[in-house]
Amino acid sequence: MRINKHPILDFPERKKVSFTFNGKKLFGYEGDTIASALHAQGIKHLSDSIHKKRPRGFYCAIGNCASCNMIVDGVPNVRTCITPLKEGVDVRKQDGKGRF
Amino acid sequence: MIEKTGVPSLEQVKQEFPDKVVLKKPKAIIECYKEIPCNPCHTSCPFDAIFIPEDINVRPKIDFDKCTGCGICVYNCPGLAIMVTQIKEGKILMKIPYEFTPLPKVDQTVNVVNRAGEKISEGIVRKVQLSEKQNKTALIHIELDEKYAYEAITIEVLHGS
Amino acid sequence: MRRVEVAIIGSGPAGLAAAKPLLDAGAKVLMIDRSDMLGGQLTKQTHMFFGSEKQHASKRGIDILKLMVDEIQYHENLTVLTETTVVGLYQDRVISCVKHDEYFKIQADYILVASGASEKSLPFENNDLPGVYAAGAVQTLMNVYGVKPGERVLMIGSGNIGLIVSYQLMQAGVEVPMLLEAADTIGGYLVHASKIRRLGVDIRTNMSVKRAIGKASVEAAEIWRLDKHWQGIPGTEEIVPCDTICLSVGLAPLTELLQQAGADIKYVRELGGNVPIINKKYQTSLENVYTCGDVAGIEEASSAMISGEIAGLEIARSAGYKIDNIDQHISRLHDDLTNLRNGPHGEKIRIGLEKVGVK
């Protein structure tokens, strides 16, 4: 779901960055956040809610709402919408409060 | 009703047009139906043809005698609310703002739509203008039958290959 | 603890506009933003702005940002802290910040809170489903990261943001079949509405979303007609296939920091919610703590820039800097604000400001 051509903005080619999501190898680009890289691959379901285990995606994309919390390199409750994507990070869907 | 749908009535549209004789020469048609704090049409026109007073909420007023149809206000209007129209030998030639990619090509046949977004006719692209100073708002020159003078407003967005 | 002369919290158009006169006067400025780039909302505004030349009308938001940043970024008295969130503001003008794992405090002689606003949500069934996004989030995703939020978006809300984001979605190659508005009439500028209507967006007033449909993410929306009291009318439901529901239902000033420090706050509906009580100098009830931009009441970037400039000048004056013709300059800026708010769209702001007590 990348935008290739845009009438106003330029999206120059960037370096690929590989990472894993639930153990599966994926890639994004330099400058991505974890959430934008996942979304570009069509992955919108980032966690399950604490009580009812309902699927959650991001909402605000600027670090305000915690709806995008995931487990990153073993650390739970990381706001992936404002966390830059780094080579080799291990990203996992978070179940509720972030048990492992 | 424009406040509910975004579509102005035919009467509203006609009020913004000059007499058809005047349209033998290209003229800017301004469709800015409600007061907003905005005045680039006034400040960008090199011929002083559009007037907005000190209170920038007042709606723009055009002097068709001064307007040369150059199209500068068309790409400077943030509301994309201006086009240039001319009637010539049974055809209208309009210059519209366009901010999509890809741009149409000269001689290409495109679908022309009305203010409700419905296709009304085909038109032919006569010229595509996009210079540095237009800052990414292209001007597309389109020719179509004169009978659509009060209806035609833009073209359907072309989808890239 | 680190000490600074002026700390500006937030680098949107308001904060940037405030920094300029302060730096010009000779003050030392620390600018803090939680994002990794300066500019606030301007970083994603690809459309041309309205207003007059003084507020850079007809230029695109992203280009206005470049101009504003260029004016100050190499100034020797400016320090910038990005990716730094201010989490606390205390009465003695101490602010606590978090940058990555680091936590630190700063003491400032003057503080300017220019933190902007947060987006409101809307209650409806399944509004927590992935694919229900705030309009600003959609804009960030596509205009900053170059990623489409989906292929087919149902837009909710016809204020300028809903209208403009619909247009920007189409520019990114995304389909926008419909835009719903709960009120009787379109809220934003008619020029923006007409612009998307002629490109095929079906704008419907007195309508809203009843529920989102989908298992792991949005697959469709059920919409319905609303009565005068904005209650859904059973029997009027329709299904709209879409993979994204974009909410553009208003902004609320981010006043938490000021509230925490004990500033006088008042709820003013017309200004978006809780706003600080301020005077004409954009001074809050706390000593040497100022505010500007959307925090003082939801408005526009054009007015945010002017209020920022006024606040910057007033802080410089209060700190003892001499500025030529400062009175004329400030009174001209107030005239510009009055001018921007003069039309029918400025009415809400005029009423709101009346309630706050600023004349």
Ligand SMILES: Cc1cc2nc3c(=O)[nH]c(=O)nc-3n(C[C@H](O)[C@H](O)[C@H](O)COP(=O)(O)OP(=O)(O)OC[C@H]3O[C@@H](n4cnc5c(N)ncnc54)[C@H](O)[C@@H]3O)c2cc1C
């Ligand atoms: C889609 C859209 C279209 C718009 N179109 C126009 C237009 O055409 N013309 C116009 O004039 N206006 C327009 N606006 C409105 C305009 O963008 C805003 O009114 C303006 O940006 C407000 O400026 P600000 O500086 O107060 O806040 P913002 O631009 O929101 O900046 C606030 C900054 O503060 C930072 N921040 C917040 N909290 C903290 C914290 N605790 N610690 C550190 N940093 C923090 C944020 O990261 C942000 O960078 C539009 C807005 C949107 C969303």
Ligand code: SF4
């Ligand atoms: S078309 Fe040219 S001359 Fe006519 S009003 Fe616009 S800018 Fe002025």
Ligand code: SF4
């Ligand atoms: S520039 Fe366009 S939107 Fe602004 S006042 Fe003129 S016609 Fe209206």
Ligand code: FES
């Ligand atoms: S989506 Fe709101 S914090 Fe990440």
